[in-house]
Amino acid sequence: MKTLALERAGIILGIMLLATLPFWVGNAYYINVASQILLFAVLALALNILVGYGGLVSLGHAGLFAIAGYTAALMLENGYGHLAADLSALAMVLVAAAVFGVLALRTTGIGFLMITLALGQIVWGVAYRWQSLTHGDNGVNVSSRPEPFGISLAGPESFYFATLIVFLVAIAAMALFVRSPFGASLRGTRDQARRMNALGYNVWLIRFVAFLVSGFWTGVAGLLFIYYNGFISPQVAALQTSAEALLMVISGGTATLLGPIAGAAIVVIMKNVVSAYVERWNMALGIIFVLIITFMPEGLVPGSVRLAKLGWQAWRKTGATGRAARETAS
Amino acid sequence: MNAAAATRASAPTTALGVRRLCKAFGGLRVTCDVTLEVAPGERRLIIGPNGAGKTTLFNLITGEVTADSGAVILNGEDVTRIPSRRRAHLGLARTYQIITLFPRDTILRNVTLALLGLSKLRWDPFISLDRQHHLNDAARAALARVGLDHLADRPLAQTSYGERRRVEIAMALAQNPKVLLLDEPFAGLSIDERRDVQKLLLAIPREVTIVMIEHDMDVALEFAEQITLLHFGEVIVEGTRAEVVADPRTREVYLGH
Numbered sequence: 001m002k003t004l005a006l007e008r009a010g011i012i013l014g015i016m017l018l019a020t021l022p023f024w025v026g027n028a029y030y031i032n033v034a035s036q037i038l039l040f041a042v043l044a045l046a047l048n049i050l051v052g053y054g055g056l057v058s059l060g061h062a063g064l065f066a067i068a069g070y071t072a073a074l075m076l077e078n079g080y081g082h083l084a085a086d087l088s089a090l091a092m093v094l095v096a097a098a099v100f101g102v103l104a105l106r107t108t109g110i111g112f113l114m115i116t117l118a119l120g121q122i123v124w125g126v127a128y129r130w131q132s133l134t135h136g137d138n139g140v141n142v143s144s145r146p147e148p149f150g151i152s153l154a155g156p157e158s159f160y161f162a163t164l165i166v167f168l169v170a171i172a173a174m175a176l177f178v179r180s181p182f183g184a185s186l187r188g189t190r191d192q193a194r195r196m197n198a199l200g201y202n203v204w205l206i207r208f209v210a211f212l213v214s215g216f217w218t219g220v221a222g223l224l225f226i227y228y229n230g231f232i233s234p235q236v237a238a239l240q241t242s243a244e245a246l247l248m249v250i251s252g253g254t255a256t257l258l259g260p261i262a263g264a265a266i267v268v269i270m271k272n273v274v275s276a277y278v279e280r281w282n283m284a285l286g287i288i289f290v291l292i293i294t295f296m297p298e299g300l301v302p303g304s305v306r307l308a309k310l311g312w313q314a315w316r317k318t319g320a321t322g323r324a325a326r327e328t329a330s
Numbered sequence: 331m332n333a334a335a336a337t338r339a340s341a342p343t344t345a346l347g348v349r350r351l352c353k354a355f356g357g358l359r360v361t362c363d364v365t366l367e368v369a370p371g372e373r374r375l376i377i378g379p380n381g382a383g384k385t386t387l388f389n390l391i392t393g394e395v396t397a398d399s400g401a402v403i404l405n406g407e408d409v410t411r412i413p414s415r416r417r418a419h420l421g422l423a424r425t426y427q428i429i430t431l432f433p434r435d436t437i438l439r440n441v442t443l444a445l446l447g448l449s450k451l452r453w454d455p456f457i458s459l460d461r462q463h464h465l466n467d468a469a470r471a472a473l474a475r476v477g478l479d480h481l482a483d484r485p486l487a488q489t490s491y492g493e494r495r496r497v498e499i500a501m502a503l504a505q506n507p508k509v510l511l512l513d514e515p516f517a518g519l520s521i522d523e524r525r526d527v528q529k530l531l532l533a534i535p536r537e538v539t540i541v542m543i544e545h546d547m548d549v550a551l552e553f554a555e556q557i558t559l560l561h562f563g564e565v566i567v568e569g570t571r572a573e574v575v576a577d578p579r580t581r582e583v584y585l586g587h
Binding site: 173176177179180181182184185187188191192194195196197198199200201203209213 | 392394414415416424426430431432433434435439442443447448449451452453454455456457458459460505
């Protein structure tokens with residue numbers, strides 16, 4: 001009961017902080033960093049469905065991320081409206097996720113990882129080499145942001161709020177999913193696939209649906225990315241994007257709701273803020289990951305909770321022995 | 331329509347039929363020409379030395395391993411080509427010799443997952459599983475049958491081996507099967523625990539047909555009505571308890587040790 005109230009208070013506080021962020025941050029640069037964190041958090045949450053809850057480590061999500069981005073960017077370039085471009089992008093990413101899923105879910109574990117890696121690289125190759133379609137290395141410009149209900153998203157604040165709304169919908173959907181029967185089914189296939197099959201579950205189909213859901217939210221993140229960035233190039237589809245997304249999930253804490261968000265925050269802050277002061281920010285990021293894996297192998301969020309609990313217990317113990325000592329002294 | 335009505339009208343005389351089932355792993359023939367007829371409500375014991383192909387026979391019946399030839403009949407329906415997961419929906423449940431549970435979940439959630447497997451709700455991504463009271467109540471009822479209802483909310487990782495054996499049985503019972511396959515339900519249990527498990531198995535109603543693999547002859551013989559002796563994948567002896575125990579071949583391959 002008490003933890004539930006604490007949880008609710010935390011959620012309300014978190015939402016209030018995020019909703020007022022542009023007012024207390026002020027600086028447009030940092031508001032943009034916050035938008036980036038939120039949009040990459042959506043990507044990390046999407047990947048966490050597979051990695052954390054499905055036990056399926058994908059290194060191909062940059063491919064899906066880029067497919068959504070390229071579809072929308074190219075349609076916008078060819079004169080289609082935002083709604084048509086975005087809906088097509090989401091449809092396209094679902095088709096791509098279905099293809100990825102059918103091919104990659106022939107196996108699990110390392111096999112799954114290698115197939116998703118190969119598929120992601122194919123997308124990168126197409127983006128890089130099919131110049132008549134994608135303009136290769138020149139990339140595609142996205143010259144305008146959508147104007148939902150006539151509200152311009154051109155400014156950093158308004159774009160931040162739009163991203164925040166999408167992010168909140170994503171995390172609400174994820175919170176429901178985790179507690180739902182389908183979430184339990186997916187975790188069951190992760191922990192004991194054989195038993196799940198014998199109990200009457202269609203293990204393959206559960207994983208496939210999870211792949212589609214993950215692909216859908218990856219596509220949503222991809223759309224946010226091109227509108228944020230105003231540009232997409234083959235680099236977005238590169239392995240590094242997949243690896244970074246995976247690092248966000250693992251460093252923050254797999255199979256947790258807040259872990260991927262914390263992971264996204266670390267990576268984005270290191271990339272944008274620390275890189276301004278430290279030239280070798282990649283090395284700094286590496287050191288941070290090594291520290292996390294060493295001291296909190298379960299990830300930053302569950303690890304911090306564990307250490308906080310340990311610290312609280314130790315503090316209470318020393319407090320109790322201190323009191324006892326004083327009492328014996330008196 | 332007529333055929334369906336006909337099958338429903340004539341209750342099958344065998345709950346579980348295995349017809350000339352064969353399976354080889356490479357050159358090793360683990361199941362050779364095995365035929366079984368288990369009547370509805372029967373308690374069948376399958377015995378045999380290590381490596382006789384008992385667990386493989388179970389895997390063939392559930393479909394977790396595909397047979398090379400032969401047929402599996404469940405309540406009059408040929409399920410040989412039906413995937414393993416569908417057989418659970420047709421009333422076939424099993425337990426595992428090597429405990430196969432969900433270690434990160436509570437005992438209750440383990441059993442709830444067994445119930446959810448047969449429910450359409452398993453695809454729902456929006457409702458809360460904890461609030462599906464009919465599922466959780468049914469899971470608690472299944473745990474009560476194996477005497478574990480007081481431990482329902484304990485994480486599985488904090489339970490004893492004997493308790494896990496009973497969770498295995500509770501999960502199978504929760505699915506309300508017509509045919510229940512028990513793979514060494516007494517393995518690794520203390521004498522007291524054996525007695526408990528024996529009691530709970532005897533309490534299973536006759537609507538459930540039970541096929542059991544077991545090494546522990548003291549508890550198993552009492553339970554079984556019909557016994558099948560497997561050796562090198564073949565049925566060597568089959569008959570009533572008295573017949574099989576008295577048969578010299580049984581003594582030779584099994585009881586003689």
